[in-house]
Amino acid sequence: MRNRLFLLVMAVLMTTVVATAQESRKLLTIEDVVLNRELSPKSYSARWVGESDSYATVEGTNLVAVDARTGKRRTLITLDEVNELLSTNFKSFPGYAFDDANSLVVGAHGKRNTIGLKECKVLQQHTVPAGANLTRQAGKGGVYAYTRENNLYCWDGEKEVAITAYDDKNIVCGQSVSRNEFGIGGGIFISPDATKIAFYKKDESAVTDFPLLDITTRTGTLKNIKYPMNGMASEIVSLGVYDIAKQTTVYMDVTDFDKERYLTNITWSPDSQRIYIQVLDRAQKNVHLNSYDAATGKLIKNILSEHNDRWVEPQHPLVFLESDPTKFIYSTDNRDGYWNLYLCDDEGNVERLTKTDASVQYVAQDAKAVYYTSAEVSPVDNHLFKVDLKSRKQTRLTMAEGWHDVVVSKSGKYFLDYYSSLNVPRVVELGRTDGKPAKELFRAEDPTVGYNYVPIELGTVKSADGKYDNYYRLMKPLDFDPTKKYPVIMYVYGGPHSQMVKNNYLASLRRWEMYMAQRGYVVFAMDNRGTSNRGAEFEKAIHRQCGQVEMADQMEGMKWLMSHDWVDKERIGVHGWSYGGFMTISLITNYPDIFKVAVAGGPVIDWKWYEVMYGERYMDNVHNNPEGFAKTSLIAKAKDLKGQLLICQGAIDPVVVWEHSLSFVRECVKNNIYTVDYYPYPCHEHNVMGKDAVHLYNKISKYFEDYLK
Numbered sequence: 001m002r003n004r005l006f007l008l009v010m011a012v013l014m015t016t017v018v019a020t021a022q023e024s025r026k027l028l029t030i031e032d033v034v035l036n037r038e039l040s041p042k043s044y045s046a047r048w049v050g051e052s053d054s055y056a057t058v059e060g061t062n063l064v065a066v067d068a069r070t071g072k073r074r075t076l077i078t079l080d081e082v083n084e085l086l087s088t089n090f091k092s093f094p095g096y097a098f099d100d101a102n103s104l105v106v107g108a109h110g111k112r113n114t115i116g117l118k119e120c121k122v123l124q125q126h127t128v129p130a131g132a133n134l135t136r137q138a139g140k141g142g143v144y145a146y147t148r149e150n151n152l153y154c155w156d157g158e159k160e161v162a163i164t165a166y167d168d169k170n171i172v173c174g175q176s177v178s179r180n181e182f183g184i185g186g187g188i189f190i191s192p193d194a195t196k197i198a199f200y201k202k203d204e205s206a207v208t209d210f211p212l213l214d215i216t217t218r219t220g221t222l223k224n225i226k227y228p229m230n231g232m233a234s235e236i237v238s239l240g241v242y243d244i245a246k247q248t249t250v251y252m253d254v255t256d257f258d259k260e261r262y263l264t265n266i267t268w269s270p271d272s273q274r275i276y277i278q279v280l281d282r283a284q285k286n287v288h289l290n291s292y293d294a295a296t297g298k299l300i301k302n303i304l305s306e307h308n309d310r311w312v313e314p315q316h317p318l319v320f321l322e323s324d325p326t327k328f329i330y331s332t333d334n335r336d337g338y339w340n341l342y343l344c345d346d347e348g349n350v351e352r353l354t355k356t357d358a359s360v361q362y363v364a365q366d367a368k369a370v371y372y373t374s375a376e377v378s379p380v381d382n383h384l385f386k387v388d389l390k391s392r393k394q395t396r397l398t399m400a401e402g403w404h405d406v407v408v409s410k411s412g413k414y415f416l417d418y419y420s421s422l423n424v425p426r427v428v429e430l431g432r433t434d435g436k437p438a439k440e441l442f443r444a445e446d447p448t449v450g451y452n453y454v455p456i457e458l459g460t461v462k463s464a465d466g467k468y469d470n471y472y473r474l475m476k477p478l479d480f481d482p483t484k485k486y487p488v489i490m491y492v493y494g495g496p497h498s499q500m501v502k503n504n505y506l507a508s509l510r511r512w513e514m515y516m517a518q519r520g521y522v523v524f525a526m527d528n529r530g531t532s533n534r535g536a537e538f539e540k541a542i543h544r545q546c547g548q549v550e551m552a553d554q555m556e557g558m559k560w561l562m563s564h565d566w567v568d569k570e571r572i573g574v575h576g577w578s579y580g581g582f583m584t585i586s587l588i589t590n591y592p593d594i595f596k597v598a599v600a601g602g603p604v605i606d607w608k609w610y611e612v613m614y615g616e617r618y619m620d621n622v623h624n625n626p627e628g629f630a631k632t633s634l635i636a637k638a639k640d641l642k643g644q645l646l647i648c649q650g651a652i653d654p655v656v657v658w659e660h661s662l663s664f665v666r667e668c669v670k671n672n673i674y675t676v677d678y679y680p681y682p683c684h685e686h687n688v689m690g691k692d693a694v695h696l697y698n699k700i701s702k703y704f705e706d707y708l709k
Contacts, residue, residue: 010329020451025452028327028515029403030701032451036392039451041425041505044418044442049076051099052332053412055430057441058093063104068414068430071439076117086113086123088559095486101537102270112137114220130157134175136188136197143244145188145197147174148165148652152188152199154244163197163242163249169203170226176201179228181266181613183315191272195391196294197242197264201251205375206233210659212652215682224656228612231622234260239277240296242463250297256288257281262613267318268525270325273456274428277315284617287312289330291346303348304368306334310543316362323367323389329353331362338535341372341387353528354387354394359533366412369398369433373404380458380471380503384415386433397433400424403504406431406606415543416441420457420505454478454517463529465550466709472526472557473509475517480566487571487708488561491525494550496539496618497577498531500538512697545626546607558594571598573708577601578656578686581647582634586666588645589637596643599700602653605660606633638667638676645646646677648683648696677703 026567032039048055054065064294066072072253079093086108088094097105102121104115114124128135130155132146135320143165144155152163152174154612165175175187177200187200213220228234236259239252239581252275254263263278269276275294280287288303306312316331333339336352340357343351354360358376365371369386375384377396384397384406398404402421409415417429417438426444454476460469477486491513493500502508511524528550530542541549562569580601588598607615607628608622622629630636649661661678679699681688688696 012115012306012369013468026450027518028511030515030694030697033511033515034695035691036320037509040044041444041447043422043426043444044428046416046428048407048409048416050098050103052101053409053411053414054101055409055416056096056098059092062092063096068409070305077115077120080606081120083401085120085640102567116170123322127161129153134186134188136186136190143194145174145190145199147187150175150600152197152242154197156244156376161247162350162430163199164240165416165601166200168205169326170207171182171201171203173201173240173601174199175202175614176200177706178262178264178613179611181263181617182278183317184264184314189266191294192270193272195244196272198243198268198294199240199242201238203238205327206263210654210657213655214652223652227654227657230610230612230615230619232612234282234612235290236260237263239263239266241275241276241297243295246399250295250451252277252292252297253299254279254290255299256290257286265317266597267328269292270320270343273405273434275301276318276328280312280314282315282612283621284311287314301344301346304344304350308334310540313617319362319365320541321389321392322365329362329365329370331360333359333539334537337537340471341370346615353392355392357535359535361420362576363406363416364408364412366408366410367669369407369412370413370505371408371415371433373406376661379533380501382502384417395435397431397435399428400429400504401501408433421503421589422458422505422507425505441686452478452518453514454480456509458501458503458507461526461557464549464556465541468529470526470528470553472524473501473507474561475523476566477520478518484566485568485706486520486522486566487568488522490554490558490587490707491523491572491580491705492554492555492574492576492583493580494530494576494583496542497529498534499527499533500525500531500578501527502661511698515697516704517544517700519705521704522561522567525546526554526557528557542618544618544625545632546618547582547585547632549592550583551586554583555591555594565662569594573597573599573704575599575704579604581656585645585647586632586637588643591638592640592642597704598643598650599646599703601696602650602655602656603634603647603661603664605664606635608633609657609659611655634664635667636671639671640666641673641675644675644703646679646687646700647702648679648681649664650686650688651680651696652684653686655686 047056049056049065053068056065063076065076069517082585088108102117106113110366112126116123133146135146140305150169150172154161191196204226207226207228209224211222240249256279260282263277265278267276275292278289287306288302290302291300319329321327330342330344341353343353360372360374363371369388373382387394403421404419415431418429420426428442429438429440431438457474463470476704517523530550554648572583574587579598584598584600588595607619647661665678
């Protein structure tokens with residue numbers, strides 16, 4: 001009897017202790033969601049020391065090099081030495097780079113400072129010219145190319161040289177073109193021998209202006225941006241090459257297709273004599289890989305051509321083999337259904353290098369192998385592989401499950417592996433390409449300890465056509481009880497070049513989702529057809545009908561979710577931003593009996609108002625696809641809105657311009673739809689950033705609390 005009483009008392013005490021422990025763990029606040037950096041895993045910074053097999057890392061206040069083979073450490077330079085050499089007062093070791101194994105580059109006092117590590121002295125100091133933007137250095141010397149306003153300049157260490165001098169602000173040189181589509185991230189391309197500067201020139205004279213209102217001035221002023229809308233006039237792009245010694249410029253003689261063609265993946269030949277350009281027609285269905293004489297601009301050869309009835313989208317520059325500079329690596333998803341690497345030459349000979357039915361990304365090469373990451377283990381995992389250039393044998397090099405980002409040493413013997421998985425915050429390893437075991441360098445602690453995070457479940461639901469497994473992440477409410485019913489929030493993006501669900505830390509969770517799960521919601525997110533990393537057929541299913549296939553897949557996910565007794569079918573909401581905002585309004589207007597509440601941010605409303613480059617790829621030209629545009633436009637769907645809808649919009653959004661959301665609200669007014677609410681964020685662009693995001697997420701959360709819970 002005493003034993004029974006003792007066990008009963010202990011059981012009560014243990015229950016009380018567990019309950020108290022649960023209560024003592026914190027819930028996220030909106031400030032945590034937006035501003036708390038401590039909830040992200042600690043990082044570990046390492047980089048290869050020039051072309052050596054030693055990696056550098058900061059230990060305390062010292063920059064240390066570690067030999068990858070022996071593990072031997074040596075101090076490269078101390079913080080005190082840096083401060084003394086540069087007359088600075090850095091409290092922690094500053095950002096740095098290596099020109100080579102002996103040359104450390106540190107920025108300070110508006111200068112690029114090169115420190116000789118062996119000599120422990122400043123070898124070079126180069127001043128970045130005042131007002132310079134988009135700066136690119138030519139080689140290791142003092143020559144820079146940079147832009148100021150709409151023109152391109154060169155600084156040779158002593159004087160400034162104007163490469164272009166256009167008074168017309170519609171002519172822009174040295175900057176990114178095509179609104180950063182097609183892998184374009186800049187507009188200056190230095191030749192390998194640092195004697196020439198290739199650059200983009202774009203003529204926006206025919207492109208329509210879109211006005212943005214600046215309310216920070218006394219009476220408000222308009223700032224016009226160039227915004228080429230679907231079916232309207234676009235920019236005209238050309239590529240110039242400036243010879244630094246001769247101070248002359250020639251333009252490449254590109255005549256393919258129409259004038260509104262795209263020029264991308266600019267690549268110099270290893271000997272700096274030729275320029276390679278992938279030329280894409282405006283319709284984005286044909287692409288030519290051409291080589292040009294850098295001295296004269298004349299076309300040398302059309303090397304390869306590709307066509308696709310839906311679209312072609314070149315994204316990656318050529319990579320020449322260091323072991324055989326007559327051959328280069330070419331990346332495309334148009335030949336075998338997935339992004340793969342192909343070995344090519346100037347005669348147009350093509351051989352598939354990576355033979356895998358999965359998306360592949362080039363990483364590095366050495367004399368014997370090419371290294372790449374791939375989704376071939378799983379669409380939610382990313383692993384490092386190598387392919388032998390002689391035998392073509394492919395070997396997996398990373399074994400731990402999860403998402404791996406790697407940097408391979410110049411020799412190809414070692415790699416720095418940064419990875420995480422669902423429940424592993426961050427690990428950094430020193431890997432070996434010969435297959436021998438990796439050495440762990442760093443393992444981050446779980447930053448969420450002390451917070452009441454709910455478990456994250458990963459799984460799959462069949463796509464609407466039954467061909468694919470679509471991956472989801474799911475969170476059930478804190479203190480989940482399967483006998484109860486809970487409201488649901490579906491978080492959605494669903495657009496091209498996105499992947500919301502990965503096997504990385506917390507499955508790419510947005511912290512706000514956990515915040516809502518802690519407050520009693522089921523939170524669900526899934527990647528549908530049209531998203532990336534699944535092959536061309538999966539991604540191109542959306543062509544000419546954006547939103548339709550995506551909605552069909554998302555509704556399959558919702559049907560699966562609604563099959564569970566713990567889902568309250570009368571309390572289902574949806575939230576998304578940008579393409580996700582488009583999806584959010586599409587779902588609540590097409591399925592008004594399912595979705596009761598929605599919050600859409602920066603939503604596309606009608607694709608005819610979106611930019612040429614992105615929009616025409618996926619929807620075609622509005623004049624060629626009137627049925628598709630009518631079907632996907634949300635203007636006609638405004639009258640079908642039944643549930644509560646909040647639209648949030650950056651008031652100076654240059655990406656999804658204000659015409660979209662205001663037009664939708666106007667249509668709601670016309671149709672006496674009273675369940676739409678509208679909240680603009682003054683002085684914010686496409687995303688609401690900084691402390692104002694605290695207000696945004698409070699607004700979103702309160703909307704669901706008011707109308708869904």
